Amino acid sequence: MDVLMLSRLQFAMATMFHFIFVPLTLGLSILVAIMETKYVRTGDEMYKRMTKFWGKLFVINFVLGVVTGITLEFQFGTNWSRYSEFVGDIFGSLLAIEATTSFFLESTFLGAWIFGWTILTPKMHAACIWIVAIASNLSAVWILLANAFMQNPVGYVIRNGRAELDNFFTVLTNPFGWQQYVHTLSGAFTLAGFFIMGVSAYHLLKKQHVEFFTRSFKMGMYFAMIFSVLVALQGHHHAQEVGRIQPAKLAAMESLWETQENAPMYLLVVPDEKNERNAIELFGIPGGLSFLAHGSFDTPVQGLKDWPEEDRPPVLLTFLSFRVMVGIGTLLPILCIWAFLRRNKLTETPKLLRVLLYAIPLPYIAIEAGWVVAEVGRQPWIVYGLMRTADAVSPIVTSQVAFSLVSLTLLYALLGALDIYLLYKFAKKGPAEA
Amino acid sequence: MLETIWFLLWGVLWAIYFMLDGYDLGIGTLVPFLGKTDRDRRVMFNSMGPFWDGNEVWLITAGGVTFAAFPKAYAVMFSGLYIPLMLLLFALIIRGVSLEFRHQVDSPAWRRVWDWGATIGSFLPALILGVAFSNIFMGLPLDENGVFQGSFLLLFNPYGLVGGVLFVLLFAMHGALWLSIKSDGDLQQRAAATARRLWPVLVGVIGVFVVLTVFYTNLLANYLQNPLMLVLLAVPVLALVLLRQQIGREDWWFAWGLSAALIGGLTLFGVVGLYPALLPSSISPEYSITIANAASSTLTLSIMLGVTLVFIPIVAGYQFWLHKTFAHKITDKELNQDGAY
Numbered sequence: 001m002d003v004l005m006l007s008r009l010q011f012a013m014a015t016m017f018h019f020i021f022v023p024l025t026l027g028l029s030i031l032v033a034i035m036e037t038k039y040v041r042t043g044d045e046m047y048k049r050m051t052k053f054w055g056k057l058f059v060i061n062f063v064l065g066v067v068t069g070i071t072l073e074f075q076f077g078t079n080w081s082r083y084s085e086f087v088g089d090i091f092g093s094l095l096a097i098e099a100t101t102s103f104f105l106e107s108t109f110l111g112a113w114i115f116g117w118t119i120l121t122p123k124m125h126a127a128c129i130w131i132v133a134i135a136s137n138l139s140a141v142w143i144l145l146a147n148a149f150m151q152n153p154v155g156y157v158i159r160n161g162r163a164e165l166d167n168f169f170t171v172l173t174n175p176f177g178w179q180q181y182v183h184t185l186s187g188a189f190t191l192a193g194f195f196i197m198g199v200s201a202y203h204l205l206k207k208q209h210v211e212f213f214t215r216s217f218k219m220g221m222y223f224a225m226i227f228s229v230l231v232a233l234q235g236h237h238h239a240q241e242v243g244r245i246q247p248a249k250l251a252a253m254e255s256l257w258e259t260q261e262n263a264p265m266y267l268l269v270v271p272d273e274k275n276e277r278n279a280i281e282l283f284g285i286p287g288g289l290s291f292l293a294h295g296s297f298d299t300p301v302q303g304l305k306d307w308p309e310e311d312r313p314p315v316l317l318t319f320l321s322f323r324v325m326v327g328i329g330t331l332l333p334i335l336c337i338w339a340f341l342r343r344n345k346l347t348e349t350p351k352l353l354r355v356l357l358y359a360i361p362l363p364y365i366a367i368e369a370g371w372v373v374a375e376v377g378r379q380p381w382i383v384y385g386l387m388r389t390a391d392a393v394s395p396i397v398t399s400q401v402a403f404s405l406v407s408l409t410l411l412y413a414l415l416g417a418l419d420i421y422l423l424y425k426f427a428k429k430g431p432a433e434a
Numbered sequence: 435m436l437e438t439i440w441f442l443l444w445g446v447l448w449a450i451y452f453m454l455d456g457y458d459l460g461i462g463t464l465v466p467f468l469g470k471t472d473r474d475r476r477v478m479f480n481s482m483g484p485f486w487d488g489n490e491v492w493l494i495t496a497g498g499v500t501f502a503a504f505p506k507a508y509a510v511m512f513s514g515l516y517i518p519l520m521l522l523l524f525a526l527i528i529r530g531v532s533l534e535f536r537h538q539v540d541s542p543a544w545r546r547v548w549d550w551g552a553t554i555g556s557f558l559p560a561l562i563l564g565v566a567f568s569n570i571f572m573g574l575p576l577d578e579n580g581v582f583q584g585s586f587l588l589l590f591n592p593y594g595l596v597g598g599v600l601f602v603l604l605f606a607m608h609g610a611l612w613l614s615i616k617s618d619g620d621l622q623q624r625a626a627a628t629a630r631r632l633w634p635v636l637v638g639v640i641g642v643f644v645v646l647t648v649f650y651t652n653l654l655a656n657y658l659q660n661p662l663m664l665v666l667l668a669v670p671v672l673a674l675v676l677l678r679q680q681i682g683r684e685d686w687w688f689a690w691g692l693s694a695a696l697i698g699g700l701t702l703f704g705v706v707g708l709y710p711a712l713l714p715s716s717i718s719p720e721y722s723i724t725i726a727n728a729a730s731s732t733l734t735l736s737i738m739l740g741v742t743l744v745f746i747p748i749v750a751g752y753q754f755w756l757h758k759t760f761a762h763k764i765t766d767k768e769l770n771q772d773g774a775y
Contacts, residue, residue, distance in 0.1 A: 088505020
């Protein structure tokens, strides 16, 4: 394998590993902040115990997110130096703004929160976790606007052989970025809700700390219910935006080869990339794809054959990831409704609790799959329509990347195992006694 | 003009990173030497507990600002120093998780693993940053396309190695002083003794480094052109001299501040010597990455200057608040609270 392929693998591995931790941070920070606020307002000790129990899981998860995040900033320079040089004027600025406005806040006030239980006043302590929660979610704005520049470059001019900033306001209001923001955040909040429901379900199944985990469960449930519906509805708009801005990605998401009016939507498709067709297409809904993509049955949808082969994204991976994401995304609101209907009879519904316990990984899978659609589906471009991924890689040698890829993979495997072990240990242990 | 301001800011941000995370890295390095009992080691970890993460963000910011203001310098620096930066990354990852994982399982073997993780994860970044910056002062073997020519083993030349040792010692001193502030009893005595013993060693290594700088680098050219600028040297020299006095008087806050001034002063002295190059090329001065060929557009530099001038003072403000809030000596009550390391 060459530097390009190894660097792509490394980027995919490092980013996907990092993103195991980010969504839980985004969602759980808000939920823990709500718990602590309720404690400060009502003085109810159970909320304090909830804050500490979920807060502990939050902190373990957060640290993994922080340390794996450094990799991402480094990687643009180490492995994608030509890209960095080309877009640094805009992309680098967004990352630098993220660090100065958000990451500092997050990290500083989390330190105060972890160590401040006996030193800060209760109000100040609760304020710290709110700052962490707001800063985390603000940080996502900058990161996603940076990613959006790769998906839908706006506000730039090509000058001096690179993309230079032309209009900062246009970069900040990139509609693609804000779609991604709502999509990523609502997905992350759904994940956090399911995480809380799943862990609570474990204890409710054992009928231990029933009051504690029923209360937690309900918070997670309402959160997950609102945002799993939002992520699905808004996801539809996001996909339409993708269809307008990146039609080749949409074609790959649907594995549509021929441009057609009244494009059907098949429930079962098996893409055959080599022969530029689908081996199997079953259960078609006439005009379904045209309707979903453009809101009318007879608007044509562009097929992959409209682009020369070197301009098409990998079809099978994009297609499958999209289906996985949509499949899980459809299932999650249904689970939420089930949980809502049984919310006052939780311990009497072990089937629901067992399903929710095993459903913890589902939002993770959906979110990772979603990012595969976004990033693999953007190929062969690193900046859509402007720069190819193949032209972006650093002038480094294979052995260097092989070394870093292998070491990073081993290190991450170890960290992942330890993280799961610790989360499992403390989730299972339950809250401290009152 | 804008480029020059950004060049200085670039140096200042690296200096702040060294001044802040330096004491964390130093304490981590000193764990095997000063942490005799588990309680000692816990005090050491807790003494940087609330701070290390916020301090580390200065590195992210220094990196991010290099990316934003001098994209080409960022590209060349990070890809050219690929292996050292990967090692730095692994070390910082291990440092972070060691601090957080250590107290999660009540087993001596588990704790020993993370004690070593924290030590290696603190010592290596100090060493690598020192080696990397000395080599930047010397010039990197960059060709006309900014591609690093040759093996990364070239970085381990005498000057690079002395620079690495210098950083390790500077940070160890900085850490020993911070620990003197945050601990008491026997551990504090040992931290203070370490600072006292490190001082002459530090003077010696700084002396060697300065002499080698004259031979290995071109840093002094700027100063010889404008001898007035040599007053910059007064900051680290004065800090070093006063440091000995304050260690003797056991005014740990003052001593720690002087140690910070020493680290910052040395960094800025080097950076100003580089001007206008960010990454001089040892192959030919024409191939150097300078503020002229690496800077971002005027629009980006202006916007980023605004962002920096507004937010960096705010960050400094709340990080000052954090340090002030947690400035007291670590008590048993604190060691026993939830979340303590």
